[in-house]
Each structure stands twice: as C-alpha cells, then as structure tokens.
Amino acid sequence: MTVPPTRDELLELAELDALGALEPAEQARFERGLREASPSLRAELHAIQDATVLDPIGLCDEEPEAGLKYKVMARIADAVTESESELAPIASIGRPAVPQRTAPIAAPMAVPAALTAPVAPVAIAPVVSVSAPRDADVLERVSQAAEQSELERLRSMLDRARGHGYMLRAACIALASCLVVAGYALVRQDSYTQRVTLAAISASSREDLKALLGPTIEPFLRDGVPSTALTGAAPTSTGGVMLWFDPATGKAFIAMVGLDATRTFELVARDVAGDSEGSVVARSVKAHGPLSGMLLEAVPDLRGWIIELRDPNTGTVLYRGQLR
Numbered sequence: 001m002t003v004p005p006t007r008d009e010l011l012e013l014a015e016l017d018a019l020g021a022l023e024p025a026e027q028a029r030f031e032r033g034l035r036e037a038s039p040s041l042r043a044e045l046h047a048i049q050d051a052t053v054l055d056p057i058g059l060c061d062e063e064p065e066a067g068l069k070y071k072v073m074a075r076i077a078d079a080v081t082e083s084e085s086e087l088a089p090i091a092s093i094g095r096p097a098v099p100q101r102t103a104p105i106a107a108p109m110a111v112p113a114a115l116t117a118p119v120a121p122v123a124i125a126p127v128v129s130v131s132a133p134r135d136a137d138v139l140e141r142v143s144q145a146a147e148q149s150e151l152e153r154l155r156s157m158l159d160r161a162r163g164h165g166y167m168l169r170a171a172c173i174a175l176a177s178c179l180v181v182a183g184y185a186l187v188r189q190d191s192y193t194q195r196v197t198l199a200a201i202s203a204s205s206r207e208d209l210k211a212l213l214g215p216t217i218e219p220f221l222r223d224g225v226p227s228t229a230l231t232g233a234a235p236t237s238t239g240g241v242m243l244w245f246d247p248a249t250g251k252a253f254i255a256m257v258g259l260d261a262t263r264t265f266e267l268v269a270r271d272v273a274g275d276s277e278g279s280v281v282a283r284s285v286k287a288h289g290p291l292s293g294m295l296l297e298a299v300p301d302l303r304g305w306i307i308e309l310r311d312p313n314t315g316t317v318l319y320r321g322q323l324r
Contacts, residue, residue: 005033010045018049072146073139213255213293220244220253230309230321237318241309245302245323252281252296259287266312267296269305272322278308285309 005013013030016022022030034045206221220227230241239258246252254267265285270278282296302323309319 002029004036005029007041010034010037010041011048014045014048015052018052073143077139212291213253216295217244217253217255217293219249219251220246222246226303226323228307228321228323230307230319233308233317233320239319241319241321243302243307243321243323245299247301247303250297250299250301252299252302253293254282254285254296255291255293256285256287257291261287261289264312265309265318268308268310269300269302270308272304272306278306281307283312 010030010033013022013026013033017027017030034042037045206218209217209221225244225246227242227244230243232238232240239256241257241259242255244253259265263286266280267282267285268278269281279300281299281302285294304322304324306320306322308317310317
C-alpha cells in the first residue's frame with residue numbers, strides 16, 4: 001500500500017509542479033495527495049504555486065552568463081527542427097505525389113499507336129518548406145521575451161536606485177538642518193557669553209579688573225573716571241568693547257572681549273549730531289586674545305562724543321557707544 005505524501009512533501013512538490021519539474025511518478029503522487037488534502041492545505045498549495053509562477057525573476061537574482069540567451073535560442077531552434085522532421089510524414093498527407101521515373105527497358109516492346117501519343121507534362125507545385133519561417137518566428141519570440149525580461153530587470157534596478165537616492169537626499173537635508181541649528185546655537189551661546197563677560201567687567205571690583213586686564217588699568221579705576229560700553233553695530237560684531245577715559249591725564253584704556261585677534265581696528269570719535277566723519281583717536285587697535293586690554297595715550301577729551309571702533313579698510317562701524 002502506497003504511503004500518502006506528508007504536508008512538507010506536498011509543499012515541496014507544489015513548487016516543483018508549478019515549474020514543470022516533476023517526474024511522472026512524482027506528478028502522480030502529488031496529484032493524489034492534492035485530491036486527498038484538506039481544503040486549507042489545498043488552498044496553501046495553490047498559493048505556493050501562484051507565487052512561484054508569478055515570480056518575474058525566478059528562483060534567484062544572479063546575473064545569467066552572456067551567452068545563455070543564444071544557447072537557449074539555439075536549443076529551441078534545434079527542438080523545432082527535430083519536431084518538424086518527426087512531423088514531416090503527417091504534414092505531407094494530402095500533397096500530390098511526385099511521379100517516379102521508371103527504369104529503362106532493355107528490349108523494346110510493341111506499343112499500340114494510341115499509347116504513343118505525346119502526353120502533356122504535369123506541372124508539379126513546388127513544396128514550400130515551413131520550417132524556416134517557423135524557426136525565424138520562434139527565434140523572434142524568444143528574443144522579444146529575453147529583451148522584455150532584461151528591460152524589467154533594469155527597471156527594477158532603477159526603482160531601487162531611485163529609492164536609495166531619495167533616502168540619501170533626505171538624510172543630507174536632515175544633517176544640514178542639524179548643522180545649521182547647531183551653528184546658530186553656538187553663535188548665540190558665544191554672543192551671550194561675550195555679553196556676560198562685558199557686563200562682568202563693568203561690575204567687577206578693582207582687584208578683579210587688575211587680575212583680568214593687567215596693572216595698566218589701575219589708574220582708571222578711581223571714582224569719577226567716565227567709562228562706557230561699546231556694543232556691536234554690525235552683523236559681524238560678535239564681541240564687545242569697554243572704554244575708560246581719564247580727563248586728568250588725557251589717557252584712555254580699552255578692554256576688548258571676543259574681537260578677532262588677526263584684525264586691526266581704529267578708534268574714532270565724532271559729535272552726537274553726526275555731521276562729520278569724526279576724528280581718529282587711535283590707530284592699530286588690536287586684540288591679543290579673547291580678553292585683552294590696551295592703553296591709549298595723548299587722547300583728546302572724549303566726554304559727550306560718540307565713540308566708534310571701525311574697520312580701517314572699509315570704514316565699517318563695528319562697535320559704537322557714547323562717553324558721558
């Protein structure tokens with residue numbers, strides 16, 4: 001008694017049956033198991049067969065060898081030619097028979113005169129071979145199928161590449177946004193730190209200022225010496241300036257917070273009305289670090305004037321304040 005196939009065996013045979021790869025014995029065994037299977041198992045087997053048949057690529061994604069297309073076309077052409085040769089006797093049924101030549105007779109025989117009349121030759125229709133057009137048609141269809149498969153494979157690769165390109169573009173945009181936000185936060189934090197430092201200088205004690213800016217600041221720390229803070233007046237101004245002026249000695253002291261140490265500035269004083277370009281109080285004003293101070297000598301009376309720190313090359317006002 002034959003043992004019916006198990007469920008796992010039926011699942012394997014279903015995929016091979018959809019591909020037409022079963023031997024006759026295996027085919028009969030699968031059909032018997034399919035008939036005796038439960039409705040749920042039968043539905044599962046049909047689903048496996050449908051998925052196998054509808055798979056456009058086959059069982060793998062490997063690239064076929066370059067000459068496989070022509071080998072398959074040659075095998076199909078050979079199979080068509082062999083089929084034509086086997087079916088030639090059947091195809092010749094109904095065609096007029098070709099008359100056979102008789103062998104010459106050695107001795108002449110007496111023939112009645114009625115039989116010696118000339119006979120008109122019978123026109124024999126040429127036999128047209130159908131194998132060549134059919135082979136060409138088969139080869140053309142095989143070529144079209146191969147080209148269609150190649151086109152579908154290229155489209156699939158293009159779709160995958162387009163999807164990866166969209167994800168990469170989105171990742172780049174997100175990364176750029178994060179960098180912009182981080183840069184803006186750093187600039188704001190740096191500006192905030194410099195403002196806090198400038199305010200701390202204004203409110204610091206005499207000993208703290210001497211420790212921060214050096215002993216040359218000490219004569220300007222007496223009571224009654226006017227001072228002012230110069231704040232940023234341009235988008236590129238990220239620091240601050242503190243200015244002290246001693247009218248008794250005609251000297252000034254400037255403290256610079258966050259200025260570019262690679263640049264040189266000039267200190268200009270102009271009247272409040274702003275009618276004049278102003279006079280240069282000091283040239284070659286230069287910072288020597290994040291926080292530095294500089295003593296200015298022979299300075300005219302700056303009380304009541306607008307004090308500006310400018311770029312000597314472009315004349316751009318970077319910091320501005322008024323000394324009262």
